[in-house]
Amino acid sequence: MKKPAARLWLLSTLICSLLWAGGCAGHQTRPAKVSPVWCPAPPAPALLRLRDTDHLCSSGNAEKIMKNLSALRAYAEGLETALGCYEAQDAEGAFN
Helix, strand or coil, rough: HHCCCCCCHHHHHHHHHHHHHHHCCCCCCCCCCCCCCCCCCCCCCCCCCCCCCCCCCCHHHHHHHHHHHHHHHHHHHHHHHHHHHHHHHHCCCCCC
């Protein structure tokens, strides 16, 4: 009586091993590879030169300073947008 039980145990072990090796236990899939996308950064702004013959707070220099400040602010916002683009891709696993 022990021989049929041993055969049955051996046969069930063999069948389970084959089913497990054949994929019935489930597959481990790799995550899809996401390729990084180029995120455009703005070009560096051309800043206006101040007149060194005038006082720093003269109306002409003050106006140029304000225009330069506005251009630098827009440039910084464009860089933050490009950085956000890359950070979003990094969160999706594009750089792994």
